[in-house]
Amino acid sequence: MTAPVKLGVLLVNLGTPDAPHAPEVRRYLAEFLADPRVIDIHPVARWILLHLIILRLRPARSAEAYRKIWTPEGSPLLVHSKALAAAVQERLPESEVALAMRYGAPSLADGLRALRDRGCDRLLVFPLYPHYAASSTGSTLEALYKAAGELWNTPYLWVVPPFYDHPSFIDALAQRGAPILNELRPDHVVFSYHGLPERHMHKSDPSGQHCLRQSGCCDAIIDANRSCYRAQCYATSRALIARLGLDPAGVSTCFQSRLGRTPWIRPYTDEVLPELARRGVRRVAVFCPAFVADCLETLEEIGMRADEDFRAAGGEALRLVPGLNSEPHWVDAVLRMIGEAGGIAPKLRIAG
Numbered sequence: 498m499t500a501p502v503k504l505g506v507l508l509v510n511l512g513t514p515d516a517p518h519a520p521e522v523r524r525y526l527a528e529f530l531a532d533p534r535v536i537d538i539h540p541v542a543r544w545i546l547l548h549l550i551i552l553r554l555r556p557a558r559s560a561e562a563y564r565k566i567w568t569p570e571g572s573p574l575l576v577h578s579k580a581l582a583a584a585v586q587e588r589l590p591e592s593e594v595a596l597a598m599r600y601g602a603p604s605l606a607d608g609l610r611a612l613r614d615r616g617c618d619r620l621l622v623f624p625l626y627p628h629y630a631a632s633s634t635g636s637t638l639e640a641l642y643k644a645a646g647e648l649w650n651t652p653y654l655w656v657v658p659p660f661y662d663h664p665s666f667i668d669a670l671a672q673r674g675a676p677i678l679n680e681l682r683p684d685h686v687v688f689s690y691h692g693l694p695e696r697h698m699h700k701s702d703p704s705g706q707h708c709l710r711q712s713g714c715c716d717a718i719i720d721a722n723r724s725c726y727r728a729q730c731y732a733t734s735r736a737l738i739a740r741l742g743l744d745p746a747g748v749s750t751c752f753q754s755r756l757g758r759t760p761w762i763r764p765y766t767d768e769v770l771p772e773l774a775r776r777g778v779r780r781v782a783v784f785c786p787a788f789v790a791d792c793l794e795t796l797e798e799i800g801m802r803a804d805e806d807f808r809a810a811g812g813e814a815l816r817l818v819p820g821l822n823s824e825p826h827w828v829d830a831v832l833r834m835i836g837e838a839g840g841i842a843p844k845l846r847i848a849g
Contacts, residue, residue: 502618502619503591503592503593503615503616503617503618503619504591504592504593504617504619504620504621505592505593505594505595505612505613505615505617505618505619505620505621505652506585506589506592506593506594506595506620506621506623506835507594507595507596507597507608507609507612507620507621507622507623508578508581508582508585508594508595508596508597508623508625508831509596509597509598509599509605509608509622509623509624509625509637509641510574510578510596510598510599510625510789510790511574511598511599511600511626511633512525512528512529512574512598512599512600512601513525513572513574513575513598513601513792513793514560514563514572514601515601515602517560517563517564517567517572518560519556519557519560520556521560522555522556522557522559522560522563523552523556525600525601526551526552526555526556526559527547527552528600528601529600530547530551531543531547532600532632532636534631534632534635534636534639535632535636537631537632537694537696537697537700559793562793562797562798563793563797565796565797565801566792566793566796566797572792573790573791573792573796574790574791574792574793575598577790577791577820577822577823578596578598578625578790579596580822580823581596581790581822581823581827581828581831582594582595582596583823584823584828585828585831585832585835588828588832589832589835592617593612593615593616593617595608595611595612596608597609599633599636599637599640604644605637605640605641605644606644606647609641609644609645609648609652610648612652613648613650613652617652618650618652618653619652619653619655620645620652620653620654620655621654621655621656621657621835621838622638622641622654622655622656622657623656623657623831623834623835623838624637624638624656624657625789625790626659626787627659627660627661627666627729627733627786627787627789628659628661628690628726628729628730628733628787629658629659629661629724629726629729630693630697630726631697631700631701632693632697634659638656641654642654655838656838657834657835657838658838659729660834661729661730661732661733662729662732662733662736663830663834665829665830665833665834666830666834667733667736667737667740668740668826668830669821669824669826669827669829669830670737670740670784670786670818670821671737671740671741672824672826673818673819673820673821673824673826673827674737674741674782674784674818675741677782677816677818678741678782681780681782681814681816682780683780683781683782683816684747684777684778684779684780684781685747685748685749685773685778685780685781685782686741686743686747686748686749686781686782686783686784687748687749687750687751687766687769687770687773687781687782687783687784688730688733688734688737688748688749688750688751688783688784688785688786689751689752689753689766689783689784689785689799689803690730690733690750690751690752690753690785690786690787691752691753691754691787691788691794692752692753692754692755692761692762692765693726693727693752693761693762694759694760694761694762695709695759695760695761695762696759697726698725698726698727698762701722701724701725701726702721702722702725703720703721704720704721706721707719707721707722708721708722708725708727708728709727709762714728715727715728715730715731715732716731718732726762727752727762730750730752730786730787731750733786734748734750734786737784737786749764749769749773750764751763751764751765751766751768751769752764752765752766753765753766753767753785753794753798753799753803754794754798766799766803767803767806770783770803770806770807770810770812770815771806771807771809771810772810773807773812774807774808774810774811774812775810775811777811778812779811779812779813779814780812780813780814780815780816781807781812781814781815781816782815782816782818783799783803783815783816783817783818784818785799785817785818785820788820789820789821789822789827790820790821790822791819791820791822792820795817795819795820796817799815799817800817803815804817
């Protein structure tokens, strides 16, 4: 008799320091920024940049920012990710759900072992990154396959693909933002995504002729830009504009969190928001669709610093649309995408 198949679901987010203090932040940044898919330069240059500059200057500043958003339960990203995993587990009573982080704890190896120890050898991996980037999705899958391959009984893996324009994801974002739009009645809506170096867009383009080399290169998804992070972000913006019934003239798509002096994808959020205020925009709502859980980049960078900059430039109100976190619409969306991935929906029993 064939042994019954028990499916494991591994939710993966990027990661967070263990505590909002310089030593823990330094340890986290050392792991994160040593990844050659994150800082994709010569290994010697990366070591010099990381150990002689970044890790000497950045941990204390980042720790101060983390302390502004830290909760009694811990890092918001980890707290919300755990809540999402618990909500998904409740709806998948015949499967096992675990959480892992690409960097920090719990590690990918921890997540794989947890599911193996619960009797799962068929695993569905859900990278919680809506948009593909080699520095997030690509890095996670590379490390995951390596960790899985180190197990003597290597698990069978399915992976949920990027979901930047999945109707359930767009609907969850719209449901999250609609109450704020109705209450604030903003003069302008901003979609702010995490930034990446421009060279990452060039490297994602198999044709070498399209991404950031042609006007309107992100206006539609085609073969050349199907793995382009920037093009996928603009696709999310278009879908949200349509879903929310927004006037495209009153919407901006921009990119935040740039690091270093090399060109990053434009326009920059920290330039767009003050410029809107100088143009007479008084009330602005900001979505951060690249982050499914509230974190440093949403709560501190946008909710605090960007708010201050907007007001200093003459704006009156900036409202951050909260992340999807573990909201019911997002849990429903996650379950729908889990069911669709790999054609395994008939094998799942989703409660509720």
